[in-house]
Amino acid sequence: MSGLGKMAEPIAVLNNPEQARTTREQDLIARVQRGQNELFYELVRPYERRVYAAALAILRSPADAEDVAQEAVVKAFANIRQFRAEARFSTWLIQITVNEALMRRRRERTVVMEAIDDRREEETEYAPREFADWREIPSEALERKEVRQRLADALATLDRKYREVFVLRDMEQLNIQETAEALGISTASVKTRLLRARLMLRDLLAAGWEQGWFSRIPFEKGNKPW
Amino acid sequence: MVNREPVNCEFVWREISNYIDGELDPALRPAIEAHFQSCAHCRSVLEGTRNVVRLYSDERLIDEQTIAVPAGYSRRLEKRLAQSARVSGSRWSSLSAWLVPVAALALIAGGLRLANSVTHTPPLKVQHAQPGHDIPPDMVVVVSTDDDTKLFHVAGCPFIHDKNKVRSLTAKQAIDQGYTPCLRCMRKYLNVAGNPGAVADDDQDEEADSGVRGEGH
Numbered sequence: 001m002s003g004l005g006k007m008a009e010p011i012a013v014l015n016n017p018e019q020a021r022t023t024r025e026q027d028l029i030a031r032v033q034r035g036q037n038e039l040f041y042e043l044v045r046p047y048e049r050r051v052y053a054a055a056l057a058i059l060r061s062p063a064d065a066e067d068v069a070q071e072a073v074v075k076a077f078a079n080i081r082q083f084r085a086e087a088r089f090s091t092w093l094i095q096i097t098v099n100e101a102l103m104r105r106r107r108e109r110t111v112v113m114e115a116i117d118d119r120r121e122e123e124t125e126y127a128p129r130e131f132a133d134w135r136e137i138p139s140e141a142l143e144r145k146e147v148r149q150r151l152a153d154a155l156a157t158l159d160r161k162y163r164e165v166f167v168l169r170d171m172e173q174l175n176i177q178e179t180a181e182a183l184g185i186s187t188a189s190v191k192t193r194l195l196r197a198r199l200m201l202r203d204l205l206a207a208g209w210e211q212g213w214f215s216r217i218p219f220e221k222g223n224k225p226w
Numbered sequence: 227m228v229n230r231e232p233v234n235c236e237f238v239w240r241e242i243s244n245y246i247d248g249e250l251d252p253a254l255r256p257a258i259e260a261h262f263q264s265c266a267h268c269r270s271v272l273e274g275t276r277n278v279v280r281l282y283s284d285e286r287l288i289d290e291q292t293i294a295v296p297a298g299y300s301r302r303l304e305k306r307l308a309q310s311a312r313v314s315g316s317r318w319s320s321l322s323a324w325l326v327p328v329a330a331l332a333l334i335a336g337g338l339r340l341a342n343s344v345t346h347t348p349p350l351k352v353q354h355a356q357p358g359h360d361i362p363p364d365m366v367v368v369v370s371t372d373d374d375t376k377l378f379h380v381a382g383c384p385f386i387h388d389k390n391k392v393r394s395l396t397a398k399q400a401i402d403q404g405y406t407p408c409l410r411c412m413r414k415y416l417n418v419a420g421n422p423g424a425v426a427d428d429d430q431d432e433e434a435d436s437g438v439r440g441e442g443h
Binding site: 040045128166170173201 | 236239240242243244246247249267270271273274275277278279280281282283284286287288293295296299300302303304306307308310311371393
């Protein structure tokens with residue numbers, strides 16, 4: 001797991017693109033906080049797709065996700081002076097988005113029944129499948145649009161409660177505590193759902209490999225852990 | 227596949243996320259790693275799960291091809307932000323609030339041409355762009371931040387590209403930043419004044435430009 005939040009602080013930051021990006025972001029935040037409001041969109045722009053993706057993970061409706069994304073960005077703008085430098089701006093923005101999405105969902109669904117269903121399913125164990133022929137998908141394969149689409153399709157098949165935890169934790173790089181706070185569930189539930197999501201995706205991708213989804217991906221001989 | 231070791235397969239599966247995230251109880255690590263050594267299935271689950279985490283944490287999964295945001299999403303988001311800023315009385319709002327009367331006054335007083343006219347002439351972007359002459363350098367003008375034609379206008383000009391995305395500045399600043407006068411609202415500062423033929427040609431050119439952009443003035 002190499003989330004941004006888990007990266008070790010680099011000793012030498014000169015010529016570090018990530019550090020340069022962070023510095024520029026901090027400068028933008030400071031300027032917006034001093035009143036240069038017209039720079040706020042520039043600050044948000046690198047994360048606008050992430051904002052949409054986080055909202056979509058929770059709501060699934062593109063129209064609702066866009067609406068919530070807009071609400072979240074506007075709310076972030078309204079509260080930018082409350083943002084503190086010790087937090088990551090992207091995390092703060094995603095948390096606002098998640099809160100907005102959850103409020104939207106609560107208005108539209110019966111939460112009590114959902115909670116009971118969630119508990120029932122989480123109490124059952126998930127046994128990962130055995131595969132006779134499955135190969136590791138190398139990161140280089142992500143250069144191919146069809147591979148990225150396969151991964152997105154697999155993610156879309158997960159139940160909402162697994163998908164939202166997985167998106168926030170493994171894609172948006174929130175940590176367990178942040179994910180729990182964002183979704184209003186316990187850290188234990190986050191861990192349980194994250195485990196289930198990861199195992200299900202592993203099985204989905206493995207099955208996809210058997211069905212030839214990734215048949216044109218080159219792999220080293222012997223790079224076949226199962 | 228379940229074995230009879232103290233740490234069996236089901237136990238390992240429950241802890242596999244914690245193992246990958248480095249959050250496993252250190253006391254359990256030796257037993258679980260020993261299990262991976264002896265159990266091919268759990269090894270495959272571990273490697274497959276690691277593969278999932280690595281692939282999905284890749285930035286490319288949130289690129290424009292994978293997360294297909296609705297068409298016009300960015301533009302609408304920016305517009306909504308600008309609208310919100312105006313409602314909240316923020317700087318965007320105050321700019322637009324005083325911009326219109328100030329620029330209108332500047333337009334009414336357009337005959338007041340200050341002696342120290344702008345002389346800096348950066349490269350012109352639009353084919354028919356002209357630097358203008360005798361433009362009062364302190365005249366308040368507006369530019370659209372969403373327009374690549376690099377024209378500046380007086381406030382209220384009907385040919386401003388997107389009135390929700392304007393910023394104000396002085397004529398001198400606009401010219402220094404590479405903007406050129408709008409052929410319509412700044413006509414009197416251009417050589418086309420009093421030359422209907424030239425204006426008509428410019429009209430056609432600008433309409434053609436609009437067609438290319440897909441968004442009329």
